[in-house]
Amino acid sequence: MEFAEDAAPTTRLALPSRLLNLAAISANRITDLALKDTGSRRYHYTLLSTLDENGPSSQADLGRCTRIDRSEVTETINDLAERRFVTRTPDPADRRRNIVSITAAGRKHLATLRKLLTDAQAQLLAALSPDERTTLVTLLTRVIGTAAVRD
Amino acid sequence: MEFAEDAAPTTRLALPSRLLNLAAISANRITDLALKDTGSRRYHYTLLSTLDENGPSSQADLGRCTRIDRSEVTETINDLAERRFVTRTPDPADRRRNIVSITAAGRKHLATLRKLLTDAQAQLLAALSPDERTTLVTLLTRVIGTAAVRD
DNA sequence: AACAGATAGTTGGCACCTCCAACAATCTCG
DNA sequence: CGAGATTGTTGGAGGTGCCAACTATCTGTT
Numbered sequence: 001m002e003f004a005e006d007a008a009p010t011t012r013l014a015l016p017s018r019l020l021n022l023a024a025i026s027a028n029r030i031t032d033l034a035l036k037d038t039g040s041r042r043y044h045y046t047l048l049s050t051l052d053e054n055g056p057s058s059q060a061d062l063g064r065c066t067r068i069d070r071s072e073v074t075e076t077i078n079d080l081a082e083r084r085f086v087t088r089t090p091d092p093a094d095r096r097r098n099i100v101s102i103t104a105a106g107r108k109h110l111a112t113l114r115k116l117l118t119d120a121q122a123q124l125l126a127a128l129s130p131d132e133r134t135t136l137v138t139l140l141t142r143v144i145g146t147a148a149v150r151d
Numbered sequence: 152m153e154f155a156e157d158a159a160p161t162t163r164l165a166l167p168s169r170l171l172n173l174a175a176i177s178a179n180r181i182t183d184l185a186l187k188d189t190g191s192r193r194y195h196y197t198l199l200s201t202l203d204e205n206g207p208s209s210q211a212d213l214g215r216c217t218r219i220d221r222s223e224v225t226e227t228i229n230d231l232a233e234r235r236f237v238t239r240t241p242d243p244a245d246r247r248r249n250i251v252s253i254t255a256a257g258r259k260h261l262a263t264l265r266k267l268l269t270d271a272q273a274q275l276l277a278a279l280s281p282d283e284r285t286t287l288v289t290l291l292t293r294v295i296g297t298a299a300v301r302d
Numbered sequence: 303a304a305c306a307g308a309t310a311g312t313t314g315g316c317a318c319c320t321c322c323a324a325c326a327a328t329c330t331c332g
Numbered sequence: 333c334g335a336g337a338t339t340g341t342t343g344g345a346g347g348t349g350c351c352a353a354c355t356a357t358c359t360g361t362t
Binding site for chain 1: 164165166167168169170171172173174175177178179181182193197200204218268271272275276278279283284286287288290291292293294295296
């Protein structure tokens with residue numbers, strides 16, 4: 001019986017926390033697909049973008065700024081350095097630190113990623129008007145600001 | 152120099168897709184903490200709740216309705232059946248199917264979970280007014296509706 | 303009635319992500 | 333100087349979403 005087979009399009013009574021997860025899954029599907037042929041993952045973009053905006057940073061600062069765990073920063077920077085998208089030099093003023101800087105090739109790669117991801121955002125938020133997208137971003141930022149900052 | 156050490160509270164220029172992930176991480180942290188002492192995970196709640204609202208269902212329908220993969224449904228139902236929160240009986244009308252039903256003990260457990268998770272939602276969305284929470288849910292539902300339904 | 307194709311449940315595995323614990327090296331501050 | 337904190341690194345844990353394969357069963361067509 002293929003009649004309705006409505007199979008409840010989900011989310012009828014899902015908790016906000018579940019809705020956030022489903023939305024994140026959608027987001028990841030779309031963005032991962034967009035990045036598939038670039039050899040880069042989401043973390044690569046996040047760090048490249050942060051380096052481009054904030055300038056050279058230590059790995060610890062990168063982690064705090066992006067909420068990526070220190071160990072993940074290490075591995076991701078390894079990848080980026082291997083492809084010559086960033087350089088990692090010891091900080092003479094604090095020999096514990098590495099100063100990570102984006103290279104010209106890194107900026108070029110970042111431009112490619114940004115283009116792909118911008119399109120992905122548009123696809124993800126296709127159902128929302130520009131105002132609604134702004135609202136969503138605002139609300140998400142507020143949720144993150146309170147609920148997440150506690151560590 | 153501990154001056155600012157602002158370490159950029161993140162999310163200044165994060166993509167919507169990244170914001171969704173960060174919000175989902177916050178949501179999962181809070182909900183996992185809430186469920187910690189119950190022996191149940193998020194999927195257990197999702198399936199129990201769905202069974203309570205929709206009545207007995209096949210595992211395939213549960214998966215479609217909740218967007219949980221079939222293999223995950225199998226494992227989660229295993230757990231729930233082991234704790235006598237659901238029963239799994241073959242469907243006489245279609246011997247491929249299992250009819251999964253919530254038990255009285257399951258409903259009792261569900262009430263416990265629901266209480267904990269309701270509090271968790273309040274904590275997660277503490278920064279938003281009631282209207283804003285509604286708006287967030289609406290926008291997320293629309294995002295999920297378009298971007299996710301494609302498989 | 304018989305066959306092709308779809309569906310159900312199960313199992314196993316993969317990839318990513320988030321988080322944590324430990325460690326040596328180094329810095330900071332009293 | 334010495335206690336405590338911080339940095340980068342390594343290793344591992346657990347959860348999640350996803351996919352492929354397999355058997356059993358149903359459906360629709362001829």
